[in-house]
Amino acid sequence: MKITPLTANTFASDGGAMFGLVPKGIWQRLCTPDDKNLIPQRCNAWLIETDDGKKGLIETGCGDPQWFSEREREIHQLEETWLLPQSLKALGLRFEDIDFILLSHAHWDHAGGLMDPEGNPVFPNAEIFLRENEVLCALGRDPLLYKSYPEKIYETFQRLSDRVFPVPDDDPEVLPGIYMLPAAGHSEGQACIYFTEAELAGNEGKTISALFTGDNLPGKHHLRMVFQTAYDTYPLKTRAWKQQWLPRCAQDDVMLMFTHDPDVFGAWIDADEKHEYVVRDVYTGEA
């Protein structure tokens, strides 16, 4: 199995919201905000090519920027022309070639690419996998969570219901060697996606294990326990998830795969007495 990173969208978020409790004096040393306090972000997706020739994606990003109003595009600083089709084309692929999609969760900036602005499925042949709880969140229309799961997400999951496969927690191996594991925190049904063995694009011939961390750990500056987004539904669960996984990733040399880092797609980490965890090496996607 081979994994290849690609960019689905570029956008920007409020730096304070991305770092939650962390004072600006600290996070702005890591990410320089613009005059609106926004920091650059990417929606990173990953192409998965299985040994039996299937092709899948992790995440779809925000989707076609035309989905959004002019005001929303401006607020989020979304790119003019949707990057995902271009990124796929660069790998010789079209939407039709995608057989499956794994979603860490159903927030608009992860599942927004499933439907086009006319309400048609973008990936006509893809089966869609996400954790059982997250399907309920996407369809729940919870008024407390409408910003994260707006109406268009509800409509998407309604429309695609025959192609959505909820992953039960007692049987999380969605494909041989790929596990969608419980990672409640950022959202209730958040999944982290664990690869026992994969070849990394640009490093063929060598296998690694890797963990897609979803929004529990959106980028390289979110390794520390309280460096978490203000968008987390269950902040303490995010911390507990980090406590569970980061020691293992450091010890077993598991590459973290980031969903929003604007600079790198992945990183290997070390435990550190002063800073809890530090990046040892990064993966930028270039050979």
Ligand SMILES: [Zn+2]
């Ligand atoms: Zn996100």
